[in-house]
Structures are given as structure tokens and as C-alpha cells.
Amino acid sequence: MSTSTLSAPAVRSPVRAEHVTKRFRQGEAVVEAIKDVSLTIDDGEFVAVMGASGSGKSTLLHAMAGLTRLDEGRMVVADTDLSGLSDAKLTRFRRRKIGLVFQSFNLIPTLTAEENITLPLLTDGRGDRIKEHLDPLLDRLGLTARRRHRPDALSGGEQQRVAIARSLITDPALVLADEPTGSLDSVSGQNICRLLRELCEEQRRTIVVVTHEPAVAVWAGRVVVMKDGHVLTEFRTSDFGDAQSLALHYQNVVKATPTAKEQA
Numbered sequence: 001m002s003t004s005t006l007s008a009p010a011v012r013s014p015v016r017a018e019h020v021t022k023r024f025r026q027g028e029a030v031v032e033a034i035k036d037v038s039l040t041i042d043d044g045e046f047v048a049v050m051g052a053s054g055s056g057k058s059t060l061l062h063a064m065a066g067l068t069r070l071d072e073g074r075m076v077v078a079d080t081d082l083s084g085l086s087d088a089k090l091t092r093f094r095r096r097k098i099g100l101v102f103q104s105f106n107l108i109p110t111l112t113a114e115e116n117i118t119l120p121l122l123t124d125g126r127g128d129r130i131k132e133h134l135d136p137l138l139d140r141l142g143l144t145a146r147r148r149h150r151p152d153a154l155s156g157g158e159q160q161r162v163a164i165a166r167s168l169i170t171d172p173a174l175v176l177a178d179e180p181t182g183s184l185d186s187v188s189g190q191n192i193c194r195l196l197r198e199l200c201e202e203q204r205r206t207i208v209v210v211t212h213e214p215a216v217a218v219w220a221g222r223v224v225v226m227k228d229g230h231v232l233t234e235f236r237t238s239d240f241g242d243a244q245s246l247a248l249h250y251q252n253v254v255k256a257t258p259t260a261k262e263q264a
């Protein structure tokens with residue numbers, strides 16, 4: 001895929017979370033999944049959000065995607081305050097500005113790879129873009145020979161590449177990936193990480209990946225660590241030589257701050 005045919009539109013800060021809080025009711029209890037989170041992600045950044053299970057990573061990602069309404073604060077994505085949008089406008093905004101990649105690929109089993117990839121354009125009434133963008137995208141993601149295969153005839157890595165292509169076909173300002181390597185073996189997972197980093201560098205694409213794996217986070221430029229619904233700290237991956245030293249640092253900072261439960 002040439003950068004001229006598909007490169008992310010420049011938005012200075014694709015994500016600006018301002019004092020964001022999201023609560024969920026769990027029976028009688030109310031859980032604060034994210035609490036007073038403020039975070040800015042700049043154009044062309046590749047950011048990994050790390051944290052233990054339940055620390056609020058997916059809730060934060062869903063808030064960036066406008067998949068969940070906030071209880072407090074503002075989420076500004078591509079210069080648009082998501083809380084100011086009606087449900088219909090939010091859906092349209094998400095289709096156009098945000099690419100989503102999930103652990104379980106979420107491909108439609110009855111559609112071929114290229115039908116899955118082009119679906120977001122068709123549902124948005126922009127089928128006219130397919131001709132110009134599909135072939136370069138298939139080529140860039142190494143899927144040309146697999147374009148007419150259905151998901152069950154593709155490997156896990158190929159299915160995730162189809163899902164990534166689907167997330168890029170609309171030329172989004174922001175790509176959000178929730179545990180994108182979670183269903184893959186380690187070699188396929190590393191290939192997906194490499195691809196995401198290349199897309200970020202080649203196209204100045206802004207990418208946020210939620211992961212609990214240091215081997216994934218090390219591909220990003222910046223790591224945001226969450227604990228207990230808060231942003232605990234952040235660091236640059238360039239400060240660490242490899243995934244092991246990053247993992248050690250991550251474990252140390254998480255251990256150094258007790259959770260609310262541990263403090264009680």
C-alpha cells in the first residue's frame with residue numbers, strides 16, 4: 001500500500017482524555033472501571049496500554065472508541081468531543097475516524113477476506129472508495145493471494161491481518177486494538193506487532209494497543225501503565241533494550257504502588 005493512497009489524516013492529538021471516569025453497576029456494587037484518567041496521544045504515536053486484568057484497559061479503549069458513555073470527563077478524538085454526539089452521530093464518527101481490531105478478529109465467517117475488509121465502506125455508503133484502496137491494502141498486508149478465502153480457510157495471523165486491513169480501509173485517524181495478539185501463537189503475534197509498528201511509521205498512523213504482554217508493548221513507542229482504574233505511570237520503550245527489561249520495569253512499578261484493595 002503506498003502512503004499516498006492511504007495515509008492517516010493529520011490530527012495533532014487524535015486522543016485527549018480529560019479526567020475520564022466510567023462506573024459500572026455490578027449487582028448492588030458500583031465499580032469504577034476508570035477513574036479520573038487524563039491522557040494525550042499525539043499524531044503518529046504507537047502507544048501500548050498495559051495493566052493487570054481488571055485494571056481498566058479495555059474500558060479506556062472503549063471510551064476512546066465511543067463504545068461506552070462516560071460518567072465524568074471528556075474524551076476528545078480527532079478534535080471531536082465524543083460526549084457531544086448523539087448515538088447515530090457517534091456510530092458514523094466511529095465508522096469514519098476509528099479503526100477497531102479485536103483479539104478474536106470478529107470477521108464475518110460467510111464473507112471472503114476482501115468482503116470483510118470492504119464491509120465498513122459499504123455500510124457507510126462509500127463503496128466508491130473500494131476500487132482505489134482495496135488492492136494496495138491487500139498488497140501491503142500480504143493478503144492478495146488470500147483475498148477470496150473465507151476466515152475458516154485462513155490462519156490466525158492471516159485473519160488478524162484481514163481485521164487490520166478492515167480497520168484501515170476507511171483511512172481512520174486512530175486505530176485501536178484490544179489484545180490483538182491474544183489469540184495467536186508467539187511468532188504470528190510478533191509479526192502482527194511488527195506490522196502495526198510499520199503501519200504507524202509508514203503512514204503516520206496513530207495506534208493504541210491494549211495488552212498485558214511486554215513482548216507486545218515493546219513494539220510501541222510509549223507504554224501507559226494502568227492499575228486499579230488509574231494511569232499509574234508511563235514510559236518510553238526506547239529506555240529499554242528488550243521485552244525482558246521492559247517487563248522487569250513494568251512489574252517493579254506495578255508492585256511499588258499497592259491497589260486500593262491491598263491498601264484496605
Ligand SMILES: Nc1ncnc2c1ncn2[C@@H]1O[C@H](COP(=O)(O)OP(=O)(O)OP(=O)(O)O)[C@@H](O)[C@H]1O
Pocket residue numbers: 024025026031032033034051052053054055056057058059060212
Ligand atoms: N460492562 C461491564 N459491566 C460491569 N462491570 C464491568 C463492565 N466492563 C468492565 N467492568 C469492570 O470494570 C473493571 C475494569 O474492566 P476492564 O475490562 O476495563 O479491565 P481490563 O484491564 O481490560 O481487564 P482484562 O485484561 O481482563 O480484559 C473490572 O472490574 C470489570 O469487572
